[in-house]
Every structure is written in C-alpha cells, then in structure tokens.
Amino acid sequence: MSRVEAKKPSLYISDPLSEHAVHQSLSVLSGVLKSCYGPAGRLKQLHNGVGGYVCTTSQSSAVLRSLSISHPVLKVLTASVQNHVSRYSDCGLFTAILCCSLIENFTSINILPCTVIKISKHLLTLCTDYLQSEACACRVPVDFSNLETLFCLVRSILTSKPACMLRKTEVDHLTRLTVKAFLLTVPCHVETSAVLGKCVIVPMKGRRVVDSTVFPGLLLETTEKQFPNPLSIKRTSSDMIKVALFCVSMSGDLSNLAEGSITVHHGISLEMSELDQLLNVGKQLVNDGIGLVVCQKVIHPSLKQYLKENHVVTVDRVGLSMMEPLSQMTGSVPIASIHSFSPSCYGSLKDVCTVSFAPKHFVHLIPNDTFICSLMLCNRSETTWDELKRVYETAEHVLQLTIKEPLALLGGGCSETHLASYIRHKSCNLPASSIKAIDCSQTQFQLVADAFCRSLESVACSLNHDDGDIFTDMVYGHCWLVPSGFSSVSNWSDLMSKCGCGINSNTQNLNWKVLQSRFGSPLLQSCLKEPPVKADEFLTLDCFAAKCSGLQVAVETANLILDLSCIIEDQN
16 A cells, blocks of 8 residues: 655754753743642642543652653653652652753753763762761661651651642541551561561542541452341351452353353253352352352352351452452462362451441451551542542552661751752862862862752752742751741741751751852751651651652753753654
C-alpha cells in the first residue's frame, strides 16, 4: 500500500537548552510543582478535559502522571522523578523542584556545561558524605523503641498533603494507627532474613476519619446476614481452625475446562458430574477437619450448604489481591484443582469472627502470629479518601525504608538551608589541590557552588505560599518563616517562635538574614554535632533514604540535561 503522505525527515535540534521555549516550559513546570509543595501547598484538580474522574491532589505522583508533556527535555526530567517516586514513594516534589532550580541556575552563570557538571558532582559528593557522617547536624537517629520519633515522621507526611482535609485530632489518630499497623507487620520472631508482613487497606468512604481502625489479621467482606453470630465453626483438638484456600472456581460451571473435545455418554449430565465432584471435595474437606474454606472465585450454593451443615464456614469471591496475604497469614498453599489436592496445602488460624461496620459486613480472620493486618481507612468523601490512601501508602513505605536505615532528616526546609550553609562554608575553605583536581578556576567553583546553594534554598522558599519572608540563621543554617506583612519589623526574633523543623527556638542568640539575599552569604559559625532531639508534636522530619536519593537524582538529572548537545526527534 502506497503512503498517503511522504515520510518526513527527523527534526534535529542543536543545543536544546538555548531555546526560549524550553526555559519557558521549565519555568511553568517548576511553578506548578512549587505551588504544590508543603502543608500549605495549593491543590490541583486533574482531569482529562472530556469528563470522567477528577483527582484533587498536591502529590507529585498524581500531578506528573496527569501532565501532558511534549518536550524531550522535560520528559527526561519527569521520567527521572517518577522513577524515584516509584522506588521511594516520598520526596518527589523535592526532587523535581530542586532539579528545575539547578537547571535554571546553572544555565544562568555562563560557564561551560562540562565544567558545571564536574563541579556539581563534587558538591553532590560533599553533600552525601556529610549526610552519611556522624557529624551531620540535620540528621536524626530513629529509635524504634521510642514511638515518638516514628509519630513525628508519619505526622509530617500526613500534614504535608492538604487534600486529605484532616483536622489535628484526625492527624493524631491516623498517625497512631499508621505506626500501629506498621508494627503489626514486623515479625516477632526474626530468623536469618526477616520479611515484613502486609497491611491490607479496607476502604470505608463516607465515614469519619476517627472511625478508622486497625485489625490484626484480615477482614473479608461478605453479604449481610450470611453468617450467624457467634459462628459455629469446626476446630481441631488443639483448638485451632484448619483452612483450605482455593484459587480455582468452585461454581460447578464448565468455563474452567481447557480447550478440546469432550466425549459425553448418553444420559450423562456434565453439570451434575461437576457438582458431584464438588460434593466429593466437600466430603474430603469435612473428613480432613477443615473449619474454613476460602475461595478466590465462586462456590456453588449446594457445596456451601453441605459445608455449613458440617460446621465449615465458607467465604468466596475474595479476589486475586487477597490471595497472597491469605496464603502468607494462614500458611496455606492455594489449591488450583478440585480433582486432586494434598492435605499438606492446608493452613491454620487462631480464630474467626464476624465484624459489622454499617453498611458493610466482614469475616475477621485472626492469625496465630500477627504480621498481617487490616486497616479500615475512613474519610468523608471519595476524593479525600483517594488522597488519604496514597498518603498512607507513602507513610507505610517510609517506615519500611526507615527500619532498614534508622535515620531521618530535619524537615520544614531546615535540611536544605543547612546543607546550603554547609556547602558555602566548605567551598570558601576548599584547598587548591581540589580545585586543580576538578580542573576549574576558583571563580568558576564559587559561581557553581552559589548556584547549587541557591537551588537548595529555593526548595525551602517553595514552602512559603502566602508572601511571607523566609530567613536563615547564621549559627545552624536553619529555615525560619515570618508571616506576610511583618517584613518591616526590626526585631525579627519576636515573630519567630521555632524554625521550620521545630528543633531550634528563638531563645538562643541567633543572627538572621533573608534567604537568598544578595548581600552576604550565610556561613555556619558552629554546627550541632548531635541535635538535641526531643521528639514532640512540633518536630518535622523527612525520610532519610528518600531525600538522599532525591538529592542525587535531582543533581544527576540536571547534569544529564545540561550535557544534551542535540535532540533528534521523529516527526512521523
């Protein structure tokens, strides 16, 4: 078939960062992301323009997924951030804002990209070495025997997403539930390699947030009045309940038969033969002492009735997503055939009971060892529930990362401003041998270092959405916010109760300067070797692993984009 239109040649773009359109698009993207950042971030309503579901959010994962980006440079940036979020769940906005700021500031200083890249790599190494060192003053150890630090970490995540529409009492309630649910997934008996359990979210939309609760074990939704209360269930001699878990349909239909021809003798009913086989399975289950039968798909009503008469509880239509936690919790091996299976596939439970939360009814499976739990998550509307679910999953992942590396970073912009102050302090005292190794001049190094620090500070400035002023102190390099309308006040300390993270107060003799001021550079006079960490409700913390990764991804992505000499784009 001949072409309707002649094939177009590929589009060749030389030095893409020199284009005004790229900088304009980058500025727009940066503005959108900055406006989402922090507890006071502005919400975005995302939809496809032709109707359908509307998402109200300020989360980077949802925003970046919904944006229509065409320019290859911005595609590289957003793909890097999305990959980071897929691995760490947190600090997506931090990574994206920092990367945009680095590109904008690096391109404004008129230094060859290759030189900028070499210097920024050195600065990144300074940052990561400092963050990993014991002398780091913006790093906080996380002690899992002290729940207050975990509460601060989770509370910081919950309050950073205003689309959840949470009040203070609701934040406190969800903070305790999140930590409790996570601790239930940590196995009590650790062998050579510990594997965390799973928390299954049970949606309850249209209910109060404070109605949310955690159950050890699993909740399986059932129809109303399907089970008597209390349950009459068969138990073993050791007072345990044997469980059989089926991943094959037990409905008695022929849809599961493989392709091919079937020879049926005259007078034989395939449906009755299948039902007879199901009843034989039921007899085997009863003879084996099974007390609970759970099926991923449908169980035939006749088989249900037979098992019920023999004090065997049946739950069907549990779905594929529940099979893994069911198998993990009970020790059962999912049975994939009704024609032959071994008793070694059976598992066990401690107890089974019924739970009702109008309008829903559940069977509660209580395990022997609790490392699987169910979180009944409530919120007032579908929109706020969807956002809360994403936030909870982020908090859960952050706790999992923290148990591997029990550290946190001071939040509220303080880690960024402190790092900027540290880099300025180090760059002023950089030995000549380091300058020679990087193969740059002292002036070039200072210009790139200043652009690097201003990019870090711009992330902290993004927390301010109400035209207030942001300051940094000259002792610890922390971030301080002054509300709008008070910039003319001479005594700033009267307006500053605590720094952004809440660890420092204005009772100390600190000197402040306006963040990103052109007059002077904030140099650390002294460093807190070990911050006086007293985890209270005002302390804001960030995930250590996620933020360190975000810093690295932002710098490396900015360097990659700076190194682009051309773009070849197919126009067909």
